Amino acid sequence: MPELPEVETVRTGLEPLLVGREISGVTCFRKQLRYPLPDLTGLVGQRIEAVARRSKYLLFQLSGGQTLVWHLGMTGQFHLLSQQSEKGAHEHVSIDLSDGHSLRYRDARRFGYAGLLSPAELLSHPWFATLGPEPLGPLFNCDHLIAVCQGRKAPIKTVIMNATNVVGVGNIYAAESLFRAGIHPARAAGKISKKRLLLLIHVIQQVLQEAIEAGGSSISDFVNTEGKPGYFSHAFQVYGREGAACSRCTKKIKRMVQAGRSTFYCPGCQH
Incomplete structure (x- = not known):
């Protein structure tokens, strides 16, 4: 999607x-x-x-x-x-x-x-009434993410993919952002420090901006208005790379299922 x-x-x-x-x-x-x-x-x-x-x-x-x-x-x-x-x-x-x-x-x-x-x-309208802030906008900040995560036992990946908390962080971009931030996707959101949440905000914005500049990610059907695919998929560090060597520590990328979605992560770099 x-x-x-x-x-x-x-x-x-x-x-x-x-x-x-x-x-x-x-x-x-x-x-x-x-x-x-x-x-x-x-x-x-x-x-x-x-x-x-x-x-x-x-x-x-x-x-x-x-x-x-x-x-x-x-x-x-x-x-x-x-x-x-x-x-x-x-x-x-x-x-x-x-x-x-x-x-x-x-x-x-x-x-x-x-x-x-x-x-x-x-x-x-129901399509919009419960939407959270835009991830590239000023309302997606450390105070907001701390409030969203406070006391939560839910995995951080599930939290950032929930559109009521922040919109637009889909499965691919959540996985890539958590890898860059060094945060394990299953870590309880309420157990992550303010410093690490601030880093997570930064890398989410970085990943999304890089993806936009690359024209998005084409996994199956996506093409732009000119019929061209997106090229951010060439920059994936964990998504879809199960069994491949991590670009940082050389341990093998692992896959697990969270909320019915495939999650890719490095067991050596993400804690």
Whole structure:
């Protein structure tokens, strides 16, 4: 599933292509993806004012005041094509623009979903109401993480992957961040010192920023708006490397399962 760096990569790719363009037509080739699609006919005549992101949601801010919210699910992709381009495989929505291009949404597994929300709903809607701070923003700081971890027996990896605590730290980026911080993924969150939590914040931000600069991580289906994969997977130090030698201590990377997800770590470097 695309995580924060992948969604941010899509956002930065779409922003210069869409902002200021007027929507001239909308075609939905099916009524439902993961959930029923909203009525998108009201988009016609509106201008795209901004392309933003909250957690793993793309936010297309419209001149009429509403925001078109889109979650990519497992395999969702946006591509900007000529309006004359034929409908592609797994293409479910086409948004025509006044400059002769179409924003096409493709989704092989159809786990993506969309909504049209008012400004107030962006705060109160169930998709957003319980979300924690953005990891690259000022609210994700040591005071926040200490408060989240205080007294918690839950494993630190589970805590930082919980979107109510901080958004966008998916399985890959949690594993890589904990390795860089030297923290064992199963260590109880409440047993980690302030100094180590401060380091963890720093490396989470570092890992995510590096992943964004590399265009995200392509494990299976992810490609950017130009159809290119992300290259951060070439920098993995533990994720997917079970049995390989640690780049720091040469001990073999191990794998375990936490909350139904594979966790990779170095038993020599992480405590």
